[in-house]
Amino acid sequence: MAIIKLSPTERRRLSAFVTCCVVAFAAWLLTVLQGSYNYKVKCILTYNNIPQRRAFRTLQSDTVVATLQGSGWQMLSARMHNEDEHIAIDLHTLDTKNFIALEAQLPQINSKRSAEQKITDFDPDTLYFDFTNRSTKRVPVKLLKNITFQPQFDVAGNVRLNPAYVFVSGPAATINKITEWSTDSLKVTDVEANVQAKVDIAKVRDGNVSIYPKIIQVFVPVEEFTEKTLEIPVQLSNNVHYYDVKIFPQKVKVTFMTPLSKFAEINDDYFDAVADFGLWAEHKYSSLPVKITRLPAYTKIVKIEPQNVDFIVKK
Template sequence: MAIVKLSAAERRRLSAFFTCLVLASLAWLFTTLSKPYDYNVKRVLTYRNAPQKRAFHSLQSDTVEVIVKGTGWQMLFSKMNDENTPIVADLRTLDNGNFVVLSSQLKQINDKDVNHEIIAINPDTLYFDFSYRMVKRVPVHLVAALKYQQQFAQSNNPIVKPAYVTLTGPANRLSKITQWDTDSLIAEDVNETIRTKLNMQAASEGNMSMYPKTVDVVVPVDEFTEKTLQIPVKIINNFDYYNVKIFPQKVKVTFVTSLKKYAEINEDFFEAESDLNLWRLQGYTILPVKLIRYPPFCKIVRIDPPNIDFIIRK
């Protein structure tokens, strides 16, 4: 590779060229940043002169977008500085209305912000709610769509902490609320207990607030297996006190249960019955067996036999 050799005079000229180029670039940058520009920044809203005789609640966010006129230097530093001066809105007009127009207050707002000239605010009009407000505590409702691996399933009730959220808002709206949903918990191929944190669904109304906004959720998951027990059948609605003999007296109930609860589940967790009214009123010659009690989160596979024979002696 050829190496270009420069003489001392050529090196001086090249050095002078790059020096002039750097100085020209700095001069251009300084001139450009010294020109006025309109640019957007976000500012936090604060209030003064709040009405003393009316309880109010803002219907919009406490952050607004402000169009500011300033130099390029100010625009540059505004992007780097998060501690911008807040917008102070005067709420004196709320004594007779339910909104405040910020454009009518630009002079007072600019008087407090001597470093920047605000030319517009979005939103320009702030609306407020004056309805009677109340506080209500409602249970949390877990919204879940879970798909489990084969032989796995939910083994107990989900645990949600805290189990209640506190709502604040208009009384006529809160009176209709009986629970509050979480964001959806979605998972596939689940084969172990789920422990996660979920956000609560946000209120669609701006005049409602909620606490807390997140909850801890535990969904117990376990592997399931089949188990079979002999369950005695009880006759109900024997109003005439007939002597009823049934065959068989017990039925085999096959169900799927959690491995952790397999050993502890016995006949005492189940109750089976047959209704004698089906014979007395409808002429049935065999009686179907119905399980009226069994452990939660146990899935019944089959009852054998599903019907029983009977003999009645009057």
């Protein structure tokens, strides 16, 4: 392929031509972007002044398409970021109507926006609602938590919530399906002492449901744990034919972690160690695994020695 060689003068002319083209394009783009345009963006509706005496559900999506009037720069920014806007809609007229005309609220909506970026239209421009009887229900609070502890520390008692219940209010059909209400996640790290905190109730996703109160006080008892070992008698279960069975050994050593405050009081009466004789009767096991079926609250089994026991069936 032939290579075109340009003289120094021709190269200067070509450079000047390219520079002029770039400058002209930049000037044109700047002029275009400074103009005024109508463009569309998706908007997520949020609701204010929800009727207290009427429960409702929306008959359409909570997302509408809004036509905005703004500069080319604003239109370009909206296209690049592609983020949905949030628009607050006033529902106070639902006390007497079953629809909201968005156009009627344009002055109120635009008063909270930049004067250079006004909304001119919505699609759809009317929201319709279905009304039902409003119901109130008391439900337990479920704490979501993500707590990590320093070595040897852990939860040492019942987590206390104040209040332990919240009131949810809304359409009866919706409220009847609610059996509990979660909190936001309580996140604490490297814990070595009791945790006391305030946690927000999880946000309501349905605009016609309300909840009270919105903040819960949480107390998590935390203690240092230590290791303890006890000998626990092994009990035989599922001996349905009442065979005369001798177990070897008759006790197993159970090593567990327990809060320091409980260390002295915990003895073998707090544990049940069980071997299932049905495993021999049905499956001919030669030894029986030992399971701990009862243990004190907030203790954690470390190991069982031995994990299996031998036995003799006397005939």
